[in-house]
Amino acid sequence: xxxxxxxxxxxxxxxxxxxxxxxxxxxxxxxxxxxxxxxxxxxxxxxxxxxxxxxxxxxxxxxxxxxxxxxxxxxxxxxxxxxxxxxxxxxxxxxxxxxxxxxxxxxxxxxxxxxxxxxxxxxxxxxxxxxxxxxxxxxxxxxxxxxxxxxxxxxxxxxxxxxxxxxxxxxxxxxxxxxxxxxxxxxxxxxxxxxxxxxxxxxxxxxxxxxxxxxxxxxxxxxxxxxxxxxxxxxxxxxxxxxxxxxxxxxxxxxxxxxxxxxxxxxxxxxxxxxxxxxxxxxxxxxxxxxxxxxxxxxxxxxxxxxxxxxxxxxxxxxxxxxxxxxxxxxxxx
Numbered sequence: 001x002x003x004x005x006x007x008x009x010x011x012x013x014x015x016x017x018x019x020x021x022x023x024x025x026x027x028x029x030x031x032x033x034x035x036x037x038x039x040x041x042x043x044x045x046x047x048x049x050x051x052x053x054x055x056x057x058x059x060x061x062x063x064x065x066x067x068x069x070x071x072x073x074x075x076x077x078x079x080x081x082x083x084x085x086x087x088x089x090x091x092x093x094x095x096x097x098x099x100x101x102x103x104x105x106x107x108x109x110x111x112x113x114x115x116x117x118x119x120x121x122x123x124x125x126x127x128x129x130x131x132x133x134x135x136x137x138x139x140x141x142x143x144x145x146x147x148x149x150x151x152x153x154x155x156x157x158x159x160x161x162x163x164x165x166x167x168x169x170x171x172x173x174x175x176x177x178x179x180x181x182x183x184x185x186x187x188x189x190x191x192x193x194x195x196x197x198x199x200x201x202x203x204x205x206x207x208x209x210x211x212x213x214x215x216x217x218x219x220x221x222x223x224x225x226x227x228x229x230x231x232x233x234x235x236x237x238x239x240x241x242x243x244x245x246x247x248x249x250x251x252x253x254x255x256x257x258x259x260x261x262x263x264x265x266x267x268x269x270x271x272x273x274x275x276x277x278x279x280x281x282x283x284x285x286x287x288x289x290x291x292x293x294x295x296x297x298x299x300x301x302x303x304x305x306x307x308x309x310x311x312x313x314x315x316x317x318x319x320x321x322x323x324x325x326x327x328x329x330x331x332x333x334x
Contacts, residue, residue, distance in 0.1 A: 031322025122261030146318030173234030269310035
C-alpha cells in the first residue's frame with residue numbers, strides 16, 4: 001500500500017448538512033486506513049458544486065502542493081466542476097475522481113477525461129458516464145456504498161409509520177409525497193433531513209401530512225428507523241440511494257422510484273422477490289397507489305417485510321467498498 005491524498009468538500013463532517021456523499025467519503029477514508037493506506041485528507045472550503053473564484057484558487061493551491069506522481073482521490077462534487085483547475089496537474093498527479101452524482105455536462109466530461117480512473121457508486125452511474133462522456137470501460141469502476149448491520153425494526157400491524165430520509169428538496173420529491181398523502185385518509189410521514197437547502201420549496205410545500213424533523217444523526221436517526229414500517233423515497237433522480245439500504249439493513253420495505261440507481265439499491269432477495277415497490281418518478285398518483293396498496297393489504301405488507309428481511313442478508317459492509325476502491329488506487333499507483 002502507499003499514500004493517497006483525498007480531496008473533500010469542507011463540510012464533510014458538518015452534522016447540519018448530512019448527505020450520502022459525505023457519509024461515503026468519511027467511511028471510505030476510514031476503510032482505506034484500516035487496510036493499510038496512508039490517507040491524507042484535504043478538505044477544501046467552497047460552495048461546491050458552485051465554487052467562487054476564491055474556492056477555485058484554494059483547490060489550485062492544494063493540488064500545487066502535492067508531490068509529483070501522488071495518488072489523488074477527488075470527490076466529484078469538487079472535481080467535476082473545475083476541469084481547468086485539474087487539467088494542468090493531470091500529467092503530474094495520478095488523479096482518480098469519485099462521482100457520487102453525475103452532472104452530465106461539458107465540465108464533467110473534461111474533468112473525467114484527464115483522470116487516470118473514475119469510481120462510481122452504482123452500475124447505473126458507471127454506464128451513464130461511459131456512454132455520455134465516451135470513457136473507456138476499463139477506466140470506470142463501481143464501488144457501491146456499504147451498510148452497517150442494524151437491529152430489525154419490529155414494525156406495526158397497521159404499517160402506518162412512514163419514514164422519508166432525505167434533504168427536503170424538489171429533487172427528493174417531497175412535493176409528490178405530500179400530494180400522494182393528501183389522497184389517503186389520515187396518512188402521515190416523518191421526514192428526516194435538512195430543510196435549509198431550498199427554503200422557497202419548503203415554504204411552498206404542503207406539510208399538513210409531513211412532519212419535518214430536520215437532520216438527525218446517531219441514535220436519533222437509529223430511533224427513527226427503528227420505529228418505521230416503510231421507507232418512502234420518491235426521488236426524481238438518484239445515483240444510488242444509501243437510505244434504501246439503510247432501511248433494508250433493518251428489514252424495512254421501501255417504496256421508491258425507478259430513477260437512476262434506485263432499483264439497484266433496492267435489489268432483490270435471494271429468492272428473486274423485491275423488498276418494496278417501484279414506481280415511475282414524478283408521478284404522485286402512482287405514489288399514492290403504492291402507499292394505498294401498502295396500507296390496505298396486510299398480505300402485501302407481510303410479503304414485502306419477508307423479502308426485506310431476506311434482502312438484509314445479502315447486503316455488504318463498508319469494508320467491501322474500501323477494498324474495491326483500494327484495488328483501483330493500487331492500479332493507478334502502479
